[in-house]
Amino acid sequence: MNQIQPSPKALDLARQVLRIEGDAVLALARRIDDTFLAALSLILNCHGRVIVSGMGKSGHIGRKIASTLSSTGTPAYFVHPAEASHGDLGMITSADVLIALSNSGESAELLNILPSIKRQGAKLIAMTGNPHSSLARDADVHLDAGVAQEACPLNLAPTASTTAALALGDALAVALLDARGFGAEDFARSHPGGSLGRQPLSRIRDVMRTGDAIPTVFPDTRVAEATREISRGGIGMTVVITPEREVLGVFTDGDLRRAIVNNLDLKALTVSDVMSGKPRLIGPGKLTVEAVEMMEKHKINQIPVVDENDRLIGALNMHDLFQAKAI
Structure with a gap:
């Protein structure tokens, strides 16, 4: 035919x-x-x-x-x-x-x-x-x-x-x-059965890593040890904190690469010498879509999560947000 x-x-x-x-x-x-x-x-x-x-x-x-x-x-x-x-x-x-x-x-x-x-x-x-x-x-x-x-x-x-x-x-x-x-939460309430509803209502506290899953080091930690902590955490960074868990900075894969490119003596350095100070932070009650917007705006892949006193309670990266279907 x-x-x-x-x-x-x-x-x-x-x-x-x-x-x-x-x-x-x-x-x-x-x-x-x-x-x-x-x-x-x-x-x-x-x-x-x-x-x-x-x-x-x-x-x-x-x-x-x-x-x-x-x-x-x-x-x-x-x-x-x-x-x-x-x-x-x-x-x-x-x-x-x-x-x-x-x-x-x-x-x-x-x-x-x-x-x-x-x-x-x-x-x-x-x-x-x-x-x-x-x-x-x-x-x-x-x-x-x-x-x-x-x-x-x-x-x-x-x-x-x-x-x-x-x-x-x-x-x-x-x-x-x-x-x-x-707003987004109102929209989600009328779409409870689908991904359109789940995404806007998903909170940082629902997807963040907590406890031992948060890679952390103190500012006087050697770069080699901090690098091992990055690898252990698996989110591309370790958070640099005080003993009271106040966030001083983050040490990321990118910071390590820049130190190597600049021929710095990694054995002699502490993480405070190469970390990124004053990192972007987010609260646990924020929506996951807000974390996505922050990452895209500031071109970062990881965010420490802090409580109302700015003490570290969690961390997440872009992969966590993918899994939460916020992206």
Whole structure:
């Protein structure tokens, strides 16, 4: 059986689709105005839930928008407009805000439920491609998601218009997230089953090395002995401490290499002669992602962990963070 081969113009067509959809989103960014702020205000002052509704491809986009809102601090759910007129309208209350998606703004299923929505007193945000449509006129706030053309060569299949609506929904979700002060820990609480949830909530105390697993030496320790302690610890450094466990510095593989390159007499030196003083430190209650950020910012691979009195209680390196899936 002969196999169907891609058209010679397939790559050019794919690039054209991406350009058209990208241009649609950029045009949306240039067109955004105070109506977006009005939509944010309606949602922020909503005492109920955000309900998202749409038919066909708009419905698929609406489901994703509702999901994104819910996972970023704005409780939301999707209601199918056809099901709404057969009983699901009971899910919508006067305290809710409805986001209705329709590129034409003339979706019969949505227009059929508008009178009931209005009678209940729920607020309506319409997201359409036609500001003169019935849905746009009846809305408390209209968000213009119109596009110049669809990416479909026939200019029929919803492509650029659905991309624009999805991007506008993401813009709403992120703006709401920021307005609510929604942080990494809040995000993790709504994602407990996956790695997205585990990573933000993982703390330094959960992954750090403690007790004898922390390589340590005193400042008068000979470099040769300190090097053996680095090897024993297996994290590429040893922490230089006082008898009270105050951190004076760290002696790393890099410090050893620099001493060798500079032809220093390693037998005559103590670790205080070659250590890196005033190292970066972190507390046990910090998030592992903060340790990653610190390491990347300062180009280091290991960090001593100290208590509230700046006494050494732990240590970790980049490999520990890999194992904790913080990277």
